[in-house]
Structures are given as C-alpha cells and as structure tokens.
Amino acid sequence: LPLRIKNEFIAREIRVWRLLKHHRILELQEFFEDDEKLFFVSLLAERGTLYTHLKHNGxxxxxxVQTWMWQIITGVQYMHLRWIAHRDLKLENILLFEDGTVKVADFGFILDHIKSETETSRTYCGSRPYMAPEILLQLPYLPFKADVWAIGIMSYALLTARYPFDHHMNVVQLTNCQRLRDYKYPDHIIPTIACRDAIDQLLTYDAYLRPTIHEVYLCTINMFRSKASEKNYRMTSPNAIYSAHIIDRNVFQ
Structure with a gap:
C-alpha cells in the first residue's frame, strides 16, 4: 500500500480501537512511537492466538469451539452495532488467554462510519483463506457480511484444523467451490447437525442471503438452549481435553 494509505489506516485503527470497550475485544491501553516504529500496549495473551494453539494442539x-465462537460473535456484534466492521477476522487475530477465554484483536483494516447494512466497500482487504467470494471477485461487498463469512471459516477450521476451501486455487476455481459448498468434514470428526447447519449458513455464497451477525447471535443462543434442554447440556470449559488427532500442518498454512 502507498505510504499515504498506510498512514490513513493506522490513524483510523488508533482512533476507533480506543473507543472499543468490550470484554471480548482486546483493549488498547496505551500507544507511543519513536522515529521508526509505533507501539501498542495491551493485555498479554498468555496462550497466544487461536491459530498457534490449533497448530500445536489440533x-x-x-x-x-462453540464457546470460543460465542465469545467472538459477541465481540463482533458489539462492533457491528456501532457500525464498525473488522474486515480481517482470522484465527491469527483471535487471542487466547490463560483462563481459556478469547478476545478479538488487530484492527488494522477496520472500517467505521458505515451508514447502513447495505452500504458496500471497494477496499479489498483481509487474508485469502478467510475472504468471502465477493471480495475474491473484487465486487462491491458488504463489510458486515464479509465478517460473518470469516466467522464461518474460523468455525470450520477450529473443528477440523484445516480450511474448508483450498485457497491456493485460482479465483475462479476457489469461488466455484465456495458457491457449491464443496467442503467436507474429516471422517474422524462428526459435528452435530446443528453445528453443520450453522457453518453452512455462515458460508452462504450470496452475501445478501448470508445471515447478519445479529441473526448469528440469536442462532447461537438457541443452539446452546437446545443442547441444554435436550441433552442436559453443560458448557465445557475451553480448558477441556482436545482431540488427539494431529493437525495437518501442510494443509493448514
């Protein structure tokens, strides 16, 4: 990016990040700069990011996964209610703390002052494995719905330790796979029907049919309630035992 654009992004990141006050969003406590670098001061995430955790633990x-995604969803909903889109949601930007909770971080591509749910953007940003099809195709896109797509990618990745789509394919091939929902779950991983349905909805190809974060929030609440009533469900702590299956590090790159 040109230096002018970079400076605009940094100024926006600082301005907006300072306003974000939510227990599922990493708080900017302080920032300062010297002649060469800008430093952000925030809480230490003792257990790193969800990406590094997944690579080491499978x-x-x-x-x-549902516990973590619920925490992420509540943080993102807080942002969307304030007409702010993250635009770079990925496991590398979700911090994991000693108590097993997570917080959304890294607001370098944040977009604020969005005027409506239907306002589009033409600034194509984010990380390729998490990019919604409309961004890959460089169409005018809905920033909020792009965030929802990324949540779907993260959900699938946490369950399987791989991405649902091969992001090394060219754009035509990749978006065609996205349109056809051409992804499967490994034989040793059998998500519940409710979980599969939720991910399918998050990864809806047509952004206008994709649920809003508020609909995702309500759906997640209902999923928790359903489990509690039908299976005497008890929320498992994120410190619970993980699957012993080893992550395929060649796939999850």
Whole structure:
C-alpha cells in the first residue's frame, strides 16, 4: 500500500480501537512511537492466538469451539452495532488467554462510519483463506457480511484444523467451490447437525442471503438452549481435553 494509505489506516485503527470497550475485544491501553516504529500496549495473551494453539494442539472438540465462537460473535456484534466492521477476522487475530477465554484483536483494516447494512466497500482487504467470494471477485461487498463469512471459516477450521476451501486455487476455481459448498468434514470428526447447519449458513455464497451477525447471535443462543434442554447440556470449559488427532500442518498454512 502507498505510504499515504498506510498512514490513513493506522490513524483510523488508533482512533476507533480506543473507543472499543468490550470484554471480548482486546483493549488498547496505551500507544507511543519513536522515529521508526509505533507501539501498542495491551493485555498479554498468555496462550497466544487461536491459530498457534490449533497448530500445536489440533482440532478442538465441538463444545469448546462453540464457546470460543460465542465469545467472538459477541465481540463482533458489539462492533457491528456501532457500525464498525473488522474486515480481517482470522484465527491469527483471535487471542487466547490463560483462563481459556478469547478476545478479538488487530484492527488494522477496520472500517467505521458505515451508514447502513447495505452500504458496500471497494477496499479489498483481509487474508485469502478467510475472504468471502465477493471480495475474491473484487465486487462491491458488504463489510458486515464479509465478517460473518470469516466467522464461518474460523468455525470450520477450529473443528477440523484445516480450511474448508483450498485457497491456493485460482479465483475462479476457489469461488466455484465456495458457491457449491464443496467442503467436507474429516471422517474422524462428526459435528452435530446443528453445528453443520450453522457453518453452512455462515458460508452462504450470496452475501445478501448470508445471515447478519445479529441473526448469528440469536442462532447461537438457541443452539446452546437446545443442547441444554435436550441433552442436559453443560458448557465445557475451553480448558477441556482436545482431540488427539494431529493437525495437518501442510494443509493448514
């Protein structure tokens, strides 16, 4: 990016990040700069990111994934309610703390002052494995719905330790796979029907049919309630035992 654009992004990141006050969003406590670098001061995430945790521990059990995703969803909903889109949601930007909770971090591509749910953007940003099809195709896209797509990718990745789509394919091949929902679960991982359905909805190809974060929030609440009533469900701590299956590090790159 040109230096001018980079400076605009940094200024926006600082301005907006300072305003974000939510227990599922990493708080900016302080920032300062010298002649060469800008430093951000925030809480230490003792257990790193969900990405590094996944690489070292393999896929998480479904109850743990739901717990983490619920925390991420509440943080993202807080942002969307304030007309702010993250635009770079990925496991590398979700911090894991000693108590097993997570927080959303890294607001370098944040977009604020969005005027409506239907306002589009033409600034194509994010990380390729998490990019919604409309961004890959460089179409005008809905920033909020792009965040929802990324949540779907993260959900699948946490369950399986792989991405649902091969992001090394060219754009035509990749978006065609996305359109056809051409992804499967490994034989040794059997998510519940409710979990599969939720991920399918998050990975809806048509952004206008993709659920909003508020609909995702309500769906997640109902999923928890359903488990509690039908299976005497008890929320598992994120410190629970993880699947013993080893992550395929060549796939999850």
């Amino acid at each position: 896929p998480a059990i479904e109850d743990v």
